[in-house]
Amino acid sequence: MRSVMFRSDTQKRTWNNDAFFANLNIGKESLTINVKDPCGLDLIKDMIKHVDIVSESFSASVLQGWGLDYETMRQINPALVxxxxxxxxxxxxxxxxxxxxPTAQAMxxxxxxxGVxxxxxxxxxxxxxDxxxxxxxxxxxxxAVRQAIKxxxxxxxxxxxxxxxxVLVGPMLTDYLTDGKRTPSSYPNGNRSLDAKGQDAGYRGDTAPLSNIYPTAGGGKDDWVAMTVTQNGQWQKLCSLVADLQDYARLDVREITSRLCEIEGMLKKHFANRDKYTAADELTNAGIPAAPVQSGKDRVERDPQLKHRGLIAQADHPQLGKHGIQDLPYRFLDDGPDWQFTSIFPILGGNTRAILHDILGKDDAELEMLAQEDVFWPEGIPHEVHIEKSKW
Amino acid sequence: MVNRNNCAYNGLRVAWVGDQFSSFLARILHDLGADVVQVTDDVETTTSDRYVRHYQVAIPCYKSKDLRGDLRDKDLIINACREGEGWPVLNLKAMQTLQADNPRQIICTITPYGMTGPWAGRPASDLTLLAAGGFLGSCGYDDGKAAGLPIGCSGGQSNHIAGMVAAIAVQAALKQLENSPQAAGRRLDISVQHALSVSTEMSIPYWDYTHADALRHTGRHAMPRETPRWQHQAADGQYFLALPLYIDDKRFAMIKQWLDDEGIPHNLEDEKFQNADSREEHMFEIVDIFRDLVETHNTGWLFTESQRRRMPWAPINRADQCIEDSHFARYRQTVEEIGSVRRARLPFLITSAAEV
Structure with missing residues (x-):
């Protein structure tokens, strides 16, 4: 993860200036301990006495292999989560x-x-x-921490x-578990909510007879507008916006599915000469749910709403200088303080001595001795490694 | 009720108004022990039974004749929109009134785009938010008849992301209240689009850090460059994920041995594949050999044998196939029953021997 994606202006790429890693880990400090050293393991056990949470994402047997199974940690700190x-x-x-x-997604x-x-x-x-x-x-x-405090x-x-x-696959699994109804063979059905028989195939929370994306002017990979029509009022508005659809206004919204092919043909023709933002503006102004398909660039450069919300915040990274990070997506409708990331980034081992001093009370002499004995960092491993090639 | 053990929020009184993009938050809070009730006014709900039982099976719903009175004493209000609307059931004035009645009450407003800004108030659907929030920018096809087609994942991910992001915020706001006996409850403004936009992993960083826009690729990560395929159709007709990432020397040696054992012809002894960096440059050729292996075997066998060699490969299951696997069906507490409804439980079980 520390060698995944670097900023294009980063000349010497190392474990400590990966831009993507910094984006994910702002607000954290870094403590390095050599767990293969018995003194290192003891330090971790001492730390466990003083923390509320231990979080890890290793394979199932890794912490156990270190002698840090839950039962051992619980003996040290019964309130530990x-x-x-x-x-x-x-x-x-x-x-x-x-x-x-991707493995978990497939499984x-x-x-x-x-898909289609x-x-x-x-x-x-x-x-x-992830x-x-x-x-x-x-x-x-x-x-769990709240429960542990109580x-x-x-x-x-x-x-x-x-x-x-x-859990996230949604109601389709509940349908199977409760009724024995397996996923139909026609499922999934692209971007539509309903399949050809009018059955809910999207499990998107709506059963919209008209819900899809349509190509817009420009012809680029993201030049599409998404639109959903669920209600009669929306359908009538759409028919008044799209000249070719005026004769279809007599249809009830539930009848759209029977004429879907011709209706979507007219919509494609209508949107073909419109910019995706213009198309979305026209539709939403008429009360019809719609939005442009947006890439990463679009959301950073063109989207006025995300700009208003403050999608990207600037922070001070010790090696990258001013660094853009995706801000917390929380805003408030009151006068209380905003929630902001602390402008701290985890430089490998950068906070080891300070943390062990502050939490375990280790003095300078003890810390120096531990460092000399390679407890903080295994012998022979450089602290800064030049990364020739990033993974992504 | 649902999970005896998940009881951190026992006693927390939550009212939920509106229903769009908020039912997953209501379920999360309920499943953590909160007393959640859905309060409606005279407008008929459009939510179908399928969604009600999945998200709301244990959440009571009642029609209110006095909304202000019914909401006044709650600790938390989930304030969402009705289907097809862009503004929440409780407007700013109504929220101010409630705050005056109960200053420590938290109100979590969930709307498609947030309560301020040029797109505030726009109506939205799951699909349109997946478009605006960047999911469609990364997901879809790059080949065949559907080449270039963005595809929005199904299952209601706008609701799910909004629910998870809001659940974290609500818990933080509750913690702030507990720490400050004099503090006022916060009025959170959750934008579903904003929540989705920070949940697209590398798409925004690619542009922000490298000025490259990611190209969508069939069934695998969107990247600014072409990449080899990950999924192939196995002999039994099911698709299989043969992830060609992180193939270090040890894994590579095991793959070669595996191919030899199965009699799959290959040229992986060629010098160009022996170094990790040059191997990466020739991954398209390696993936062709993986495809040959997958196409001639069944998914069950491929899963067992690839995992035996520490390869992170897996069958591309439907959810109903996955849940039948004995790992989940027999050994894990993956499924919960509430009355006649069976569903996947939230993926955390907070056990407790003590009463909370």
Whole structure:
């Protein structure tokens, strides 16, 4: 993760100036301990006495291999909340299986739940379950800490990315578990909400007879507008906006599916000469849900709403200088203080001595001795490694 | 009720008005022990039974004749929009009134784009928010008949992302209140589009840090450059993920041995594949060999044998196939039952021997 994506103006690439890593880890300090050294392991156990949470995302047996299974940690600190986030969780026959985000997405059904009939799944253009398992982990940990404060009793949250996917795949799984109704063979159905028989195939929370994306002017990969028509009022507005649809205004919104092919043909013709932002403006001004398909560039450069919300904030990175990070997505309708990231970035081992001094009371002589004995950093491993090539 | 163990928020009184992009937050809070009730006015809800049972099975709903009175004493209000609307049920004035009645009450407003700004108040659907929030910018096809087609994931991810992002914020706001006995409850302004936009992993960083826009690729990460395929159709007809990432020397040696054992012809002994960097440059050729392996075997066998070699490969299941796997069906507490409804439980179990 420390060698994933560097800023284009970064000349000497190292473990400590990866732009993407910094984006994900703002607000954190860095403590390095050599766990293969018995003194290092003792330091970690001493730290466990003083912390509320231990969080890790190794494979199921790694911490156990270090002698840090939950029972050992609980003996040290009964109120500790330990969260492990792994592919399959720490129990069951698949617990030792090797997973990345895409593996968990494939396994859980998240990948298969996206695409057009008759094709391979369109899947996900990124590791959605890396992001969302992080969110779920944060929710679980916050609740567990609250519970531990009330009871004095911590717990082990054994979180599985695949199980996160099974929740996020939505009502389709509940349909199967409750009624035995398997995913229909025509599923998934592209961007539509309903399939050809008018059945809910999108599980998107709406059963819109007209919901799709249409190409707009420009012809670029993201020159599309998305639109959803659920209600009669929206349909009437659409018919008044699109000249070719005026004769269709007599249709009830539920009758759209029977004429979908010709209606969508007219919509494609209508949007073909419009910029995607103009098209979305016209539709939303008429009360019809619509939006441009936006790339990363669009959201940073063109989207006036995200600019207004403050999508990117500037922070001071010790090696990158001013560095843009994706800000917390929280805004308020009151006069209280905003929530902001602390402008701290984890430089490997940069806070080791300060943390051990502040939390464990280690003095300078003790810290120096531990450093000399390679407890903070294994012998022979350089502190800064030049990265020739980033992974992404 | 749902999970005896998840009881951190026992006693927290939550009212939920509006329904769009907010039912997952209501479910999360309920499943963590909060007393959540859905309060409606005279407008008929359009939510179908399928969604009600999935998100709201244990959440009571009642029609209010006195909204202000019914909401006054709650600790938290989830203030969302009705379907097709861009503004929440409780407007700013109504929120001010409630805050005056109960200054420590938290109000979490969830709208498509937030309460201020040029797009505030726009109506939205799951699909249009996946477009505006960047999901469609990264996901879709790059080949065949559907080449260039953005595809929005199904399942209601706008609701899910909004729910998760809001649940974190609500818990932080509750913690602030607990730490400050005199503090006022916060009025959170959650924008579903903003929540989605910070949940697209590398798409924004690619542009912000390298000025390159990611290209969508079928079934794999969007990247600014072409990449080899990850998914292939196995002999049993099911698709299989053969992830060609992080193939270090040890894994590479095991793959070669595996191919030899199966009699799959290959040229992986060629010098150009032996160094990790040059191997990466020739990944398209390696993936062609992976495809040959996948196409001639069934997914179950491929899963077992690839994982035995520490490869992060897996079948591309439907969710109903996954849940039948004994790992989940027998060994994990993946499924919960509430009355006649069976559903996947939230992926964390906060155990407690003590009463909260």
């Amino acid at each position: 330990y969260i492990s986030i792994s592919g399959f969780g720490h129990t069951g026959p698949h617990k030792d299986k090797n997973t990345w985000g 859980s059904g998240m990948t298969a739940a996206s 009939p008759g094709r391979d799944p369109a899947g996900w253009g990124y590791s959605y379950l 992001v969302s398992a992080g969110y779920m982990g944060a929710i679980g940990v916050l609740a 009871t004095g009793e911590g717990c082990h949250i054994d979180m599985s990315q695949v199980e996160t996917g099974l």
